[in-house]
Amino acid sequence: MKVLVINAGSSSLKYQVIDMDGEKIIAKGLCERIGVAGSIGHIEHKPQNGKPVYDNEVEFPTHSEAIKAVLDVLVSPAHGVVDSLSEISAVGHRVLHGGMKFTQSVLVNNEVKDTIRSYIPLGPLHNPANLKGIESCEAVMPGVPQVAVFDTAFHQTMPEEAYIYPIPYEYFEKHGIRRYGFHGTSHRYVSAEAVRLLGGKAGSRVVTCHLGNGSSLAAVLDGKCVDTSMGLTPLEGVPMGTRSGNLDPAIIEFLANNEGLTAQQSVNVLNKESGVLGISGVSSDFRDLEEAAGQGNHRAQLALDIFHRSVSKTVASYFAVLGGADAIVFTAGVGENAPGTRAEIVAPLACFGITIDPEKNAVRGTVDITGADSKTKVFVIPTNEELVIARDTKEIAEKIL
Numbered sequence: 001m002k003v004l005v006i007n008a009g010s011s012s013l014k015y016q017v018i019d020m021d022g023e024k025i026i027a028k029g030l031c032e033r034i035g036v037a038g039s040i041g042h043i044e045h046k047p048q049n050g051k052p053v054y055d056n057e058v059e060f061p062t063h064s065e066a067i068k069a070v071l072d073v074l075v076s077p078a079h080g081v082v083d084s085l086s087e088i089s090a091v092g093h094r095v096l097h098g099g100m101k102f103t104q105s106v107l108v109n110n111e112v113k114d115t116i117r118s119y120i121p122l123g124p125l126h127n128p129a130n131l132k133g134i135e136s137c138e139a140v141m142p143g144v145p146q147v148a149v150f151d152t153a154f155h156q157t158m159p160e161e162a163y164i165y166p167i168p169y170e171y172f173e174k175h176g177i178r179r180y181g182f183h184g185t186s187h188r189y190v191s192a193e194a195v196r197l198l199g200g201k202a203g204s205r206v207v208t209c210h211l212g213n214g215s216s217l218a219a220v221l222d223g224k225c226v227d228t229s230m231g232l233t234p235l236e237g238v239p240m241g242t243r244s245g246n247l248d249p250a251i252i253e254f255l256a257n258n259e260g261l262t263a264q265q266s267v268n269v270l271n272k273e274s275g276v277l278g279i280s281g282v283s284s285d286f287r288d289l290e291e292a293a294g295q296g297n298h299r300a301q302l303a304l305d306i307f308h309r310s311v312s313k314t315v316a317s318y319f320a321v322l323g324g325a326d327a328i329v330f331t332a333g334v335g336e337n338a339p340g341t342r343a344e345i346v347a348p349l350a351c352f353g354i355t356i357d358p359e360k361n362a363v364r365g366t367v368d369i370t371g372a373d374s375k376t377k378v379f380v381i382p383t384n385e386e387l388v389i390a391r392d393t394k395e396i397a398e399k400i401l
């Protein structure tokens with residue numbers, strides 16, 4: 001069975017075609033600048049069957065044109081990977097916000113689309129794009145099962161004390177204001193892999209650190225999420241590339257009074273101009289920060305120090321939530337590729353008897369970097385959200401095909 005995985009962002013669309021016999025990626029690509037007025041869109045398609053990469057400028061007024069361009073290139077003689085679209089058995093869509101309704105992946109029908117639409121206030125940038133991705137596929141691939149896989153679903157097992165905010169309870173009842181958490185597909189995948197590496201230990205306690213452009217951590221007990229660092233939106237938690245993470249909410253009023261910013265403008269600053277970019281003034285990219293810090297740039301070093309400290313503190317807090325931990329997992333762009341960052345984050349955790357092996361930590365792709373005397377395993381596990389989406393899609397689609 002071949003599954004198309006779609007990750008539709010507000011102005012971009014990433015895709016993969018995965019042959020589920022052997023779980024091999026047979027094509028992947030990206031459409032950029034969708035619906036961005038005055039700009040020329042772009043598609044890059046990488047077939048994995050030896051055919052040349054297709055890299056072209058294409059107008060994408062809406063997501064429909066992008067989906068159409070993807071499907072065209074998938075069957076094109078020069079760059080295609082299937083003879084006809086009928087070879088694509090199902091489509092899996094990453095959907096950002098599944099609110100409280102979706103605790104797992106679901107087959108898309110009208111009711112599911114209405115519910116995703118009802119959560120647009122919770123995911124104003126992503127849910128409309130995700131819906132457009134679904135509707136565009138339905139239009140050009142009628143009858144092909146579409147499956148929605150939610151970023152929030154894995155975190156729906158959190159207990160009330162993890163997800164209720166200490167604000168008047170009626171805001172939760174009236175508006176659904178609570179912690180939802182994001183990156184759920186990634187936390188689910190890497191925590192399951194960690195349990196596998198722990199030999200399938202029952203009652204396993206795993207802390208997952210998804211550290212990328214956006215970063216979040218999760219506390220996972222016996223395969224179920226019991227706490228996570230992102231909240232109502234992906235703005236909460238540790239500092240990120242451009243997002244502030246946790247801070248005193250009174251800062252928003254202070255910015256209103258002293259900088260004349262509206263609440264919306266302030267939140268925009270906290271989402272797009274803060275985090276390690278805001279602190280350093282250098283970049284949101286951790287590679288640039290490491291380079292600048294290496295050249296003696298104090299604010300770049302400060303940004304890294306603040307990031308490390310915040311992640312260490314969050315890991316430590318999950319020791320209290322889980323009653324200790326059997327494994328800590330690092331994943332995503334920074335977690336997988338930055339050994340120095342991993343070392344800095346783990347160093348203060350020596351108080352819990354946790355160490356990493358500096359040699360193993362330096363080797364790219366090594367999974368187990370646990371120090372010889374460490375009481376807790378430390379793993380580097382590359383995340384694979386697309387594979388999880390494809391697996392869920394296959395499982396759900398097979399029931400109706």
Ligand code: ADP
Pocket residue numbers: 211212213214215241284285286287332333334337338
């Ligand atoms: P996203 O949250 O957009 O999915 P990724 O998980 O792909 O992001 O992470 C991207 C980030 O990973 C980049 O912004 C960069 O800071 C970081 N990164 C990638 N490679 C390295 C590296 N070798 N060293 C340090 N940071 C890295």
